Amino acid sequence: MINKFKLSVVLIAILGLLQITCKKPNTGLTFSIRSDVMKYTAMVSFVDPTTGNAPANVTMSITGPDASLIYEISGKKNFYVLGGQIALGLDPNNSPTASAPKKFNIIASAPGYLSVNVPVTMNESIKQQQLTVNLVNISNPPPGVTIIHKNLALVNGQLPAAVSFATDTTNGKVDSMTLKLPVGLKFLDSSGNQLLGSSVSVQMVHFDNRTQSSLDCFPGGGNPVSNSVVDASGNSTSKYFTTLGFSDISMTVGGNVVRKFSDSITMTMNINDTTNDINTGSPIQAGSLLSVYSYRVETGVWQYENMRAVTSSGSGLIVTHSTNHLTTYNFAYTTDICPNPQSITITYPALGSNKVTGILNIGVLPAGDNGVFRTYPSIKIPITNQSFPYTVSLGNLPTGQVSIAASLFNRIGSNSANDLCSTPATVNISGGAFTFVTASIVGKCRYDSSKVVSPSFYVDYRLHGSNAQYQLLGFVSNGQFSTPLVTVGKTYDLRATFAGQQIDTFATVTNTVNSISVDMSSTSFCQQ
Amino acid sequence: MKKLFTSICIGSFCAFIAFNANAQNNSNNNQTTIASPKPGATGGATADPSQANTGLYNVPIYKRPLTVSASLGTNGIGVSARLGLSPHWRLSLGYNYTPINYTTTFSISSLQTSMDINIHLNNIHLFGEWRPFTSTAFRLVGGIAYFMDSKMNINVTPTNNYYYGLIPLTPATIGKLYANLDYSGIAPYFGFGIFKGQPAPGKFAVNMDFGTYVLSSPRSTITGTNLFADPQVDTKQLDKNIAGWRWLPIVQVNVSYRIKMGSSKSK
Numbered sequence: 001m002i003n004k005f006k007l008s009v010v011l012i013a014i015l016g017l018l019q020i021t022c023k024k025p026n027t028g029l030t031f032s033i034r035s036d037v038m039k040y041t042a043m044v045s046f047v048d049p050t051t052g053n054a055p056a057n058v059t060m061s062i063t064g065p066d067a068s069l070i071y072e073i074s075g076k077k078n079f080y081v082l083g084g085q086i087a088l089g090l091d092p093n094n095s096p097t098a099s100a101p102k103k104f105n106i107i108a109s110a111p112g113y114l115s116v117n118v119p120v121t122m123n124e125s126i127k128q129q130q131l132t133v134n135l136v137n138i139s140n141p142p143p144g145v146t147i148i149h150k151n152l153a154l155v156n157g158q159l160p161a162a163v164s165f166a167t168d169t170t171n172g173k174v175d176s177m178t179l180k181l182p183v184g185l186k187f188l189d190s191s192g193n194q195l196l197g198s199s200v201s202v203q204m205v206h207f208d209n210r211t212q213s214s215l216d217c218f219p220g221g222g223n224p225v226s227n228s229v230v231d232a233s234g235n236s237t238s239k240y241f242t243t244l245g246f247s248d249i250s251m252t253v254g255g256n257v258v259r260k261f262s263d264s265i266t267m268t269m270n271i272n273d274t275t276n277d278i279n280t281g282s283p284i285q286a287g288s289l290l291s292v293y294s295y296r297v298e299t300g301v302w303q304y305e306n307m308r309a310v311t312s313s314g315s316g317l318i319v320t321h322s323t324n325h326l327t328t329y330n331f332a333y334t335t336d337i338c339p340n341p342q343s344i345t346i347t348y349p350a351l352g353s354n355k356v357t358g359i360l361n362i363g364v365l366p367a368g369d370n371g372v373f374r375t376y377p378s379i380k381i382p383i384t385n386q387s388f389p390y391t392v393s394l395g396n397l398p399t400g401q402v403s404i405a406a407s408l409f410n411r412i413g414s415n416s417a418n419d420l421c422s423t424p425a426t427v428n429i430s431g432g433a434f435t436f437v438t439a440s441i442v443g444k445c446r447y448d449s450s451k452v453v454s455p456s457f458y459v460d461y462r463l464h465g466s467n468a469q470y471q472l473l474g475f476v477s478n479g480q481f482s483t484p485l486v487t488v489g490k491t492y493d494l495r496a497t498f499a500g501q502q503i504d505t506f507a508t509v510t511n512t513v514n515s516i517s518v519d520m521s522s523t524s525f526c527q528q
Numbered sequence: 529m530k531k532l533f534t535s536i537c538i539g540s541f542c543a544f545i546a547f548n549a550n551a552q553n554n555s556n557n558n559q560t561t562i563a564s565p566k567p568g569a570t571g572g573a574t575a576d577p578s579q580a581n582t583g584l585y586n587v588p589i590y591k592r593p594l595t596v597s598a599s600l601g602t603n604g605i606g607v608s609a610r611l612g613l614s615p616h617w618r619l620s621l622g623y624n625y626t627p628i629n630y631t632t633t634f635s636i637s638s639l640q641t642s643m644d645i646n647i648h649l650n651n652i653h654l655f656g657e658w659r660p661f662t663s664t665a666f667r668l669v670g671g672i673a674y675f676m677d678s679k680m681n682i683n684v685t686p687t688n689n690y691y692y693g694l695i696p697l698t699p700a701t702i703g704k705l706y707a708n709l710d711y712s713g714i715a716p717y718f719g720f721g722i723f724k725g726q727p728a729p730g731k732f733a734v735n736m737d738f739g740t741y742v743l744s745s746p747r748s749t750i751t752g753t754n755l756f757a758d759p760q761v762d763t764k765q766l767d768k769n770i771a772g773w774r775w776l777p778i779v780q781v782n783v784s785y786r787i788k789m790g791s792s793k794s795k
Contacts, residue, residue, distance in 0.1 A: 037692045037695075037697065037755060071693060071694065071695060072693075074693050075691075075692040075693020075694055075695045076693040076694055077694060091695055092692075092695065092697060092701050093695070093696070093697065093698055093701050
């Protein structure tokens with residue numbers, strides 16, 4: 001009997017060993033991967049500066065030295081502009097370095113608008129950037145911009161008489177551009193062949209330097225700095241332009257584009273006499289020398305043409321330039337660019353230790369540029385889960401003494417008299433404490449509960465029910481977001497750009513701390 | 529005898545010790561009924577009447593049969609010392625080290641990966657062995673072990689490009705995923721052994737053990753680099769899922785040597 005009992009104990013023990021069962025490790029398990037595959041991105045918004053709305057049917061392409069590395073944010077080469085926006089990203093296998101930033105150009109156009117060529121640089125220290133590209137409506141230009149159209153009869157392909165015409169000075173516009181065409185002028189294509197037709201169609205656009213909307217249309221996306229400049233010695237270099245005004249002149253004969261002339265044409269531009277001569281720091285006056293640069297949208301290159309002296313006339317200060325080819329012309333002071341710019345540190349005591357998401361604007365002006373009629377030309381940096389002080393290294397800074405301004409969450413700080421080529425600078429943004437609203441966002445797939453993503457995306461916002469243009473709220477990284485720009489109790493329209501799609505929704509902010517679950521079943525993330 | 533066993537009682541092992549005392553009594557009661565030795569008897573299930581020689585155990589503890597063993601098995605390499613307490617009971621104290629490195633493949637969606645599994649287990653253990661049938665070398669084994677710095681590290685490395693849209697993401701760009709399971713802690717053991725565990729003095733014997741440790745529930749941590757950085761894994765669910773991954777099955781071969789202190793053969 002006792003042996004049977006012992007045998008039972010043994011058998012039970014052995015059977016116990018066979019009862020080893022394990023659950024699959026992934027049962028009910030959610031695993032969130034990073035969705036910010038592209039570390040360097042740019043949110044590009046196309047805007048009609050007259051209305052603030054996005055132009056219809058914007059088309060764009062990417063050119064430039066690193067164009068092959070640029071993708072739409074979903075990783076594809078379909079550069080479709082949706083609602084006036086597109087998010088671009090850099091091939092994550094080819095990140096920029098301090099010595100080798102990545103450069104490309106955005107060529108954009110829309111029916112009834114002037115085409116633009118916007119150079120973009122992705123620096124090592126700035127992973128996200130916001131670009132606003134202003135497109136000028138030819139029929140309804142913004143303040144500070146005037147357009148004149150002329151249709152001139154030709155005889156045997158030549159002008160039968162000298163012609164002179166100027167842009168308007170109506171609607172508060174002070175400065176204008178005058179174009180003079182000599183008698184017998186022949187119109188040539190880029191190869192020097194005469195274009196024959198019964199008439200020549202002329203379009204001349206003048207941009208003054210008195211209005212921000214005009215300066216925002218400066219060739220290259222409103223950025224006064226260009227890295228594609230051919231100087232007086234024929235060398236490729238970078239320049240900071242303090243423009244006194246610029247023009248875009250185009251002509252066609254029989255539908256063919258005019259590039260050259262058989263004789264010189266003359267353009268005369270009125271000068272804003274309250275602009276400082278950056279060499280003296282005093283208002284410009286007769287005798288001041290301006291550089292004339294030409295520019296073609298197709299290449300995005302500024303070409304040095306000549307130096308011209310400002311003169312006095314009955315209508316004030318003017319500058320005159322003669323040329324035998326057509327393009328955009330810019331009358332400007334130029335400043336060299338720092339070869340090794342120093343860092344800028346932004347302090348913001350009101351943020352405390354909060355890690356915030358928003359759009360940081362940093363602008364730098366040469367000290368002699370009084371900037372009376374405009375805001376600082378700035379770079380817009382979407383900062384994400386960033387604590388302050390925040391130090392950033394900007395490229396393309398002008399040499400010499402500069403003024404620096406920084407703004408975030410509708411507050412501005414500034415600092416003057418810095419030489420950023422040799423000395424780091426600090427800008428303090430002061431003000432009282434904020435109330436922050438934070439959100440933790442998780443995207444889920446309806447048909448695959450194991451797939452979870454903490455999404456990274458650009459998000460625009462506006463008050464729900466308003467017709468205001470969406471404003472970029474920031475770049476949400478890995479689903480984490482904290483901002484003082486929204487208020488508890490209010491409802492907002494939200495527009496997220498994720499994986500090449502725009503998702504519109506609206507939400508009421510009910511708490512300062514929020515957990516949000518988003519159904520992403522329709523996105524490529526869930527469908528992969 | 530009973531007093532000694534009680535004094536070394538540790539945790540759940542007490543039950544075995546208490547039973548041991550009874551078994552010892554039973555054995556003593558039955559010792560006159562055990563048959564005489566059979567010529568040519570060996571280990572395993574073969575009877576060995578020398579078990580009835582309780583004279584081996586009627587001596588001070590330090591003179592009782594002492595065997596040292598080296599082992600190799602699924603729990604790595606180890607050494608142990610086994611002390612015969614009675615014809616039915618033995619006590620062993622040992623150390624095992626398990627170094628396992630294993631590479632396999634694993635796929636996440638269309639991403640192929642190489643998964644390096646690195647297991648390091650260290651334990652010291654105290655086992656009791658009960659021989660229910662004095663006529664055979666079969667024994668039931670139970671006890672407890674303490675696993676020190678015992679971890680399973682799993683490194684997941686992509687081996688092919690993963691396409692994000694049209695962009696081929698290289699393994700270097702994708703990054704690596706590291707999972708770590710910590711098994712350190714106290715672990716009960718139960719199993720059985722066969723073949724002669726206690727050879728004659730000055731002799732060697734080979735025997736085997738089969739059983740399992742019941743490890744502490746593993747605690748997981750997961751980290752990563754690049755695209756795997758800051759993986760937000762529901763580690764509570766993962767810990768729950770792998771809670772059953774506590775069984776460490778043991779198949780082990782032991783080579784034992786009986787130190788010359790006693791004078792009789794036993795199993």
